Amino acid sequence: MSIEWVNGAIEEIRAWGRSKDVVVDADEVRLLCDYASDYLDVSELADFTPGTFEQLLLDIYPRKVIAPPESAAETVAAARTLVDFLLESGEIGTKMAARMRAKIDEIAPEMPAALADTSKFGMAKSIFGAMGADEPDPTALDAPGPAGSGDDLLGLPLHRLRGVTADDGCECPGCSPLPAVRLAPPQQVAGAVREAGLLRDAHLVVAWMRDAGRTPTVRGALRVRDAARVTRELGVAAPETAWRLAVSLGLVEVSGAALTVAPGFLPLPERDDREVLDLWAGTVAFVTDGTADITGSAELDQELYAVHDMLYRLQEPMALAELREHLEEAWTGARPGEDDQDDEDGLGAALEVLAHCGTIERVRDAVRLTPHGLWGMRETFVRMGMPAPVAPDPAEGDAAGLVDGLLGGVPAEQAERDIGSWLARRSSPEAAAELLGAVQAQDAARRGVAVTIIDRLGPEAADAVRPFLSDAELRPHAVHWLSARGLEAPALTPEEALWVSVDMLAVAMPATEDDHERFAGTLATAAPPAHVIEEMWQVDHPDVAEVLDLLGRHLPDREIAKAARKAAFKARSRGIH
Structure with a gap:
């Protein structure tokens, strides 16, 4: 979206309203301009047509705007105000204004039903309902993700609202506080990013263009023959996308057909972690901003921010069937006549692209953010001025906190890091005593976690385990632990053996x-x-x-x-x- 022309237009409309003593709902008019720019290729006020209003109010709004049907009257009134301004400012003529007004008159009685029709809802709007929005907040909109990357994200709000910001108390799921997340160590993130396909490809393409003395087209794009050679020689599957990322990140500057590689340009493996992480933050913004051709489907590309935002908030894998359901409009509605297998193959191919980009990964029949994808999304939120808390490290807490954290459903690799870090700060006897003490008189799940961790400890922890032989619920586990290490232990009674079988099940x-x-x-x-x-x-x-x-x-x-x-x-x- 071209934010500049919209901002300028709104200022002109505000000034016109003041001079004519006309009440202008500037927030509603801004939304009309924003969505016209995002989805209908409107780049200036003169581009509005009667068809623009029809698409906006009966197609875009029902798919994107979380608002009750009765709010349609406000939007229609704003559209009429916009037409009045377009006429008086000379952007359109009298005949065009008459056609616009006639079209808006046709739309007005239809729009409430369109807003209420759930079959029209787009993916992000549907996600809000799936995340627990019992009733849509009439002030809240679901907008596509950030339009830009890097410094452009500073201060950019997550959602465009009708005169409301998250700080004003908006409670829609998209504006609700972000959950605390566990992040992989920065050096681990940087290491994974160096292998992330899209950012790596961007560096390869820039180096190839520089070394081969090639130049872009007069519009700054990669030449077709150069793209083919890059694919053939370097194995880069989507060189045009990699080139656009390189330009977006400032790895290369283009002016017409002139090309200037950034001073101090280095291959990705040779950059330090700080540089790599900064470039990765820009890459995640580029992938999710909704305007770049990432997956090959314009409909899905516009929803990538919503998908990443949703996975961030879920903090767990999302079943492909559920994702496919949310994407039904983007995949089947936009491609009529194709069967379910085509739909499934298309989604699979798109997810492969995102896996190559490095933000999303497949886990059997589900998808989730990669650890570096999670890091990048949090950085995106931070640059947007949103509070994005980081969960405390369980290694710094007590055994009860570790057990609770593991029961919270962290990914297996994160659980391994948490357990290893927690154990590293304690001797084996200290760890055993803390863990077993923390789960006394607790439920089977907590006992199971503690016992599983203690199974990692050697015989040196025996003196810390033996005191729990007097605890009725922990005794069978303590006996088993001692016996498994060939240490002296009492025999389990038949009743205790049965009890521990039930406990583990x-x-x-x-x-x-x-x-x-x-x-x-x-x-x-x-x-x-x-x-x-x-x-x-x-x-x-x-x-x-x-x-x-x-x-x-x-x-x-x-x-x-x-x-x-x-x-x-x-x-x-x-x-x-």
Whole structure:
């Protein structure tokens, strides 16, 4: 979007309103200009036509604006004011103004229904509903992401609002406070960025152009034959995109067909971490700003900021099926006549492009931000002036904080870093005592996390583990830990052996909800024997009925599964829940 012409137009309209004693809803008029610029290639006021208003009010607004149907009257009134200004300022003639007014008269009764039609909602607008916006905030808009990168982001608000900013109390999901996130260490981020395809490609293209003495077109674009040679010689799949990124980041300056490589230009591997991180922040802004041709689909490119913002807020992988549902309009609505397989293949190809860029990665049948993608999005938010908190490092807290953090669903690689860092600050006996002490009288999930971490410790922690033999719930785990290391330990009673079997299955229950097939496969090879299951109902464990239900649903052997369901009924009859 050309912010300059919109700002200038709004100032002219404000001045016109003051001189004519006309009330101008400048915020509404600005939105009309903003969206016309973003989506309809309007670059000045004279570009407005009757068709522009029709597309804006019956297509763009229903897809993008979170507003109740009754707000249509305000928007229509602003459109009429804009036409009055266009006529009196000489931007349009009398006949054109009459055609515009007639078109707006046609639109006015249709717009409320269009705003209420959920089938028209675009992806980002749908995301807001999926993230828990029970009723749309009439003051809030879903706009495409930041238009620009680097210093252009400074002070840019996340959403354009009807006279409201996040600081004024807007509560729409897009303006809600960002969650605290865990970031990988800067040196790790910089290392990953050096392998990120798009930024690396940008450096390769600049170096090739410089060394080959090539020049861009008079419009500053990469020549077609040069793009083909770069692909052939360097293996760069999208050299035009890499070139535009290089120009955006200032790696090269173009003036007509003249090319000037930035002073001190270095290959990406030779740059220090600070430079690499700064370039990466600009790369993430370039990828998500909605105006660059990144994936090959203009519809999806306009939604990339919303996708990245959503994944940042979710802090967990998003199933491809759910992402595809949100993208239904961009992929199927924009490409009528193509079947579901075409849709799926197109989304897969787009995600491969983003994976090459380095911001998003596939995790089986889901997608998530990469660690450096997460870092880059936070940097984008910070440059936009948004509070973007960083979660405290569990290594600096106590055992209870570590356990709670791990139960919060951090990615596996982050969990490994947290555990390793926490253990590194303590001796083995200190770690064992803290962990077991933190989960006394706690639930099975917390015990399971603590026991899993303690399994990493060697025999030197034995003196810290033995005192917990007197704790009824931790005793079976302590016995198992000591026995597994060949250390002296009491024997488990049959009741304790049953209890610990239930306890460990209870730990697995939350994960089972996310991956039924994997759990069923595990049970197929490691399920408790039938006679153990039949006796489990007698165990005094708070989760025994739920564990037996779990076995009854997922055991592959029908007869044993039936026995588990009967045992669950017996447990409930005893009042054990």
